[in-house]
Amino acid sequence: MSSFRSLAWSSVGKKVITGLTGFMLIGFVMVHLLGNLTLFIPDGGHGFNEYGHFLEHAIHGWLIYAFEVGLITIFIFHILAAVTVAWTDKRKARPKGYAMVRNAGGKSRKGLPSTSMIVTGITLFVFVVLHVKMFKFADHPAVTYDGTTMKNLYAVVVEAFKQPLITGLYVTVMVMLGFHLRHGFWSAFQSLGLNSDRYMSTLQVLARVFAVLFAAGFVALPLFLYFFADAPVPGGH
Amino acid sequence: MSQSMTINLKIWRQASGAADGGFVAYTVENVLPEMSFLEMLDLLNEQLALKGEAAVEFDSDCREGICGTCGLVIKGTAHGPHAATTTCEVRMRHFHDGETITVEPFRAKPFPILKDLVVDRTAFDRIQQKGGFITANVGSAPDGNAVPIPKTDADKAMDAASCIGCGACVAACPNASASLFVSAKISQLSYLPQGQVERGRRALAMVTQMDAEEFGDCSNHGECEAVCPKEVSIENIARMRREFIKGAFGK
Ligand code: FES
Numbered sequence: 001m002s003s004f005r006s007l008a009w010s011s012v013g014k015k016v017i018t019g020l021t022g023f024m025l026i027g028f029v030m031v032h033l034l035g036n037l038t039l040f041i042p043d044g045g046h047g048f049n050e051y052g053h054f055l056e057h058a059i060h061g062w063l064i065y066a067f068e069v070g071l072i073t074i075f076i077f078h079i080l081a082a083v084t085v086a087w088t089d090k091r092k093a094r095p096k097g098y099a100m101v102r103n104a105g106g107k108s109r110k111g112l113p114s115t116s117m118i119v120t121g122i123t124l125f126v127f128v129v130l131h132v133k134m135f136k137f138a139d140h141p142a143v144t145y146d147g148t149t150m151k152n153l154y155a156v157v158v159e160a161f162k163q164p165l166i167t168g169l170y171v172t173v174m175v176m177l178g179f180h181l182r183h184g185f186w187s188a189f190q191s192l193g194l195n196s197d198r199y200m201s202t203l204q205v206l207a208r209v210f211a212v213l214f215a216a217g218f219v220a221l222p223l224f225l226y227f228f229a230d231a232p233v234p235g236g237h
Numbered sequence: 238m239s240q241s242m243t244i245n246l247k248i249w250r251q252a253s254g255a256a257d258g259g260f261v262a263y264t265v266e267n268v269l270p271e272m273s274f275l276e277m278l279d280l281l282n283e284q285l286a287l288k289g290e291a292a293v294e295f296d297s298d299c300r301e302g303i304c305g306t307c308g309l310v311i312k313g314t315a316h317g318p319h320a321a322t323t324t325c326e327v328r329m330r331h332f333h334d335g336e337t338i339t340v341e342p343f344r345a346k347p348f349p350i351l352k353d354l355v356v357d358r359t360a361f362d363r364i365q366q367k368g369g370f371i372t373a374n375v376g377s378a379p380d381g382n383a384v385p386i387p388k389t390d391a392d393k394a395m396d397a398a399s400c401i402g403c404g405a406c407v408a409a410c411p412n413a414s415a416s417l418f419v420s421a422k423i424s425q426l427s428y429l430p431q432g433q434v435e436r437g438r439r440a441l442a443m444v445t446q447m448d449a450e451e452f453g454d455c456s457n458h459g460e461c462e463a464v465c466p467k468e469v470s471i472e473n474i475a476r477m478r479r480e481f482i483k484g485a486f487g488k
Contacts, residue, residue, distance in 0.1 A: 002445055004485065011414070011454040012444050012481045085412070085454040093346050093413035093453030099247075099260065100339045102313035104409060104463035106320045114458050115411070187457040193479030196472040 011089070014081040019191030021078035022184050026210075028071060029177075033217045040224060045154025049143060053150040079125060086118045109204075113182040113211075120180040127173045134160060161225035170222040178215025185210045242268045242329065244277060245337040248293055254349050260339075270330035274317065275300060275307065277329055294353040300325040302466060305401030308408065309354055310341040315405040315464040323403060323466040343408035347415070347450040358404050360450040361418060367446040368439035369422040371431050384430055394428035397421045399467040406461035406469075412453030417461035419447050420477035421469045427480055437487045440480035 007013050035055075038047040055064055103110050113120075135156060143152035161167050185207040189195045195203060244265045251258025265281045272280070275297050282292040298306035307324040311317035317327040332338060342350055347360040386394075398421075406417035423440050426432030432439075455474060462471045 002441060006445075007441065007481075007485045010444055011416075011448050011452070012440075012478055013485075014454060015478060016482060086456055090412040090453050090456075093451060094344055095346055096344055098310060098313065098341055098344055099249075100310075100313035100341070102318075104314055104320070104460050106463040107459060107468075108463035109457065109459035110411070110463075114456065117456065183457070190457050190471070190475050191478065193475045193477075193482060195475040197470055200472070 011085075014085055015191035017077050017081040018085065019188040021074045021081070022188040022191075024074050025078060026181070026185065026188070028074075029214060033214065036221055037217075039154075039157070039221055044230070045143075045152065045158070046145060048154045048157075049150055049152060050145065052153045053148075056151075075125070075128070079121070082121060083118070109183070109186075113179045114187075116179060117183055120176040123173060123176055124180060158225055158229045161222045161229070164226070167222045167226040171219050174215055174218035174222075177218060178211040181214055182207055182211035239270050240334070241266070242270065242332070242334040244268045244329070244332060245335070246281065247337060247339045248354070249341045250293065250353050251342075251350050252352065254351055258350070268329050270328065272329045273300065273325055274309075274311065274327040274329065275325050294351075294355045296355050297325055302326045303401065305403035305466075308343050308356075308403045308405055310343060310408055312338055315343065315408040316403075316466055320463065321466060321468050323401075326466070343404050345404075345407045345413035345452065347413075347452050348404060348407065356404075358402070360452070361402050361404065361415070363450065364415070364419055364443050364446045365422060368435060368442040369426070371426065371435065373431055373434055375431060386429060390428045394425050397425035397428070397469065397473050400425075400465075400469050401467060403466060405464045405466065407452065409460040409464040410453065410455070411458055411460065412456055414455045414461075415447050415450070415452040416455040416474045416477065417465065417469055417471065419443050420471075420473040423480055424473040424476045427476065436480070437484045439484070440477060441484040444477070444481055 002010075008017065035051055036048075038051045039045075041047045058064070135153065138156045140151035140153060141155055142149050143155070144150075161170070186195070186200075186203040189199070189203055246263045246265065247260045248263060249258055250261045263281055265277060265284065268277050268280065275295070278293060278295060285292055295309060296306050298304045300307070302323040302325060305323070308316065309324045311324065311327065316322055316324050317331070319327060319331060340354065342348075342354045343356050343358075348356040348358055351357050400418060400421035402418060404418070407413055407415050410416075423443055426439065427436055457471075457474075459471050462469065
């Protein structure tokens with residue numbers, strides 16, 4: 001009988017890993033979006049900065065470390081499993097392709113979202129690295145609220161999104177996130193065996209709703225800051 | 238008397254598995270709309286025989302959509318452009334006079350080409366031998382309803398069992414995955430009392446063999462269900478994963 005490790009890395013095991021980590025990443029993205037909604041509060045970034053300060057200091061700063069280690073691990077497994085499925089194994093299994101390929105239509109779920117998973121996925125990964133570099137490892141000016149001095153992350157964020165190029169890139173990548181979720185959301189259920197003909201149509205609707213909600217939320221944030229936020233005071237407080 | 242048609246073909250020809258292949262163009266005249274696709278190819282082969290050329294090799298047996306022997310990629314779709322049909326059920330009335338039709342073999346590494354359009358699908362047999370059976374001696378046919386099986390389970394088992402093992406799911410899958418075939422075989426037995434004894438290890442054994450044959454992995458595109466001549470649902474693939482998880486964590 002096969003070892004647990006070889007089962008985990010079998011064709012079905014990789015789907016289970018991709019689906020499970022996919023769910024976790026969806027959870028993370030959801031929390032991230034909800035937290036970022038503080039950017040919409042017209043308080044000059046007070047709420048957003050307090051939220052960032054809380055995250056960095058909760059449980060003496062351990063919360064954020066635990067989450068970061070967890071997230072990196074989840075990302076690695078998600079990417080490794082998915083890339084072997086959609087890239088290496090795929091090429092090995094059909095070394096010579098067809099001269100003509102036409103989508104079968106009908107009940108098929110194949111379309112731009114499903115065929116571009118590898119492209120949207122790799123783009124999102126590169127994006128995450130740059131995003132973290134840009135905001136987490138930036139030179140943050142300080143700001144003081146009621147005697148507590150904290151990082152003025154808001155100033156960094158607004159400064160970034162006042163640049164049309166950055167806002168444009170963010171909007172593009174967040175649309176790609178929508179595409180990734182359009183296939184990824186229902187796919188995660190299917191990959192974990194949590195699907196049957198009875199749930200299929202509901203899951204398809206939910207996948208569309210989730211994709212649109214997430215993309216719209218993350219597209220609205222940079223656009224809102226670009227058009228409506230006050231330009232940051234140079235040098236901060 | 239129906240109008241006869243002229244059909245242009247671009248057919249993949251390959252002398253043997255080791256040889257290089259390529260497309261060869263043919264024109265077949267006097268094709269009748271009521272002919273099946275395979276009868277049209279028979280007509281082509283008669284013409285080739287008269288000219289002393291080698292016939293185009295392709296597989297078929299029952300020619301009524303029940304055996305799963307036939308299988309061609311016609312105009313970019315496994316079993317042709319119509320849903321729920323095998324290649325032998327495709328009729329020439331679905332094409333128009335003067336049309337050019339590309340005909341290719343099912344392509345996947347575990348389905349090596351033997352000659353022209355004929356591929357070796359014994360990889361499926363080897364997967365079946367790993368777990369697509371029951372070991373219980375069920376004796377002679379029991380009385381009806383002696384073994385109670387819920388109607389829905391019986392129906393689902395029957396739906397999965399309608400898989401004829403043609404391999405179109407592999408041919409149509411962008412990743413050349415055999416998930417639909419393997420999952421149909423696993424599901425079918427998982428619904429029935431006779432299939433319970435080996436249930437835990439069946440999915441593990443069959444999936445392990447599927448991987449050993451070097452089929453690709455599934456990306457949930459669902460092209461397999463759309464081309465399946467028996468419309469086997471991808472809900473079976475979800476069920477296979479459940480069976481696999483249970484097997485992996487079970488005793
Ligand atoms: S020849 Fe039997 S199914 Fe087509």
